[in-house]
Amino acid sequence: GAVVSQHPSWVICKSGTSVKIECRSLDFQATTMFWYRQFPKQSLMLMATSNEGSKATYEQGVEKDKFLINHASLTLSTLTVTSAHPEDSSFYICSAAGGGRAYEQYFGPGTRLTVT
């Protein structure tokens, strides 16, 4: 149980375009979803926290107008990288809480974004 999926698993886009990444909790209702960014061989950096039906809370230094987060249901959150630039290339990982132990986050497999 407690499976989280992400789509797409990888995407290549041109500079200036927007990319949407989906995060789904497949077998539980996620009260909270988190979006992280991970650079190669580095740690996970929390970007934002989203609760279903409310605006996401962004971490300091994360541009909310560039990284749009929508959490329309208890099983789906989306992250849209708008007007992507090469420096946005990274591994984006979502996690969801609510699948069992309240404190445990279940991570998706991640999305590799490359902006050319």
Added chain:
Amino acid sequence: GQQVMQIPQYQHVQEGEDFTTYCNSSTTLSNIQWYKQRPGGHPVFLIQLVKSGEVKKQKRLTFQFGEAKKNSSLHITATQTTDVGTYFCAGDGSGNTGKLIFGQGTTLQVKP
């Protein structure tokens, strides 16, 4: 802001040797969690520590939470090749809200 530091960054051991990674927070934590990320994979939850001085064991893995709830350690006894991966500690300093600040991770390589 809150910072979580983790050392060492890398560790190479011979199979059968022990391994320890240390985690230190700049602020008192409500709880600390440990995750393992295999190469090319995503983080997988290992354990959560909540109480001051808490010690938990999972087979060959021993997790400790410091008395001041600002540091933690993960010790692996007699490493195996299946232990390879990056181990992250993640601190929740915001009152069990689930918002985690991850350490830099320790990448473990095990030579057979």
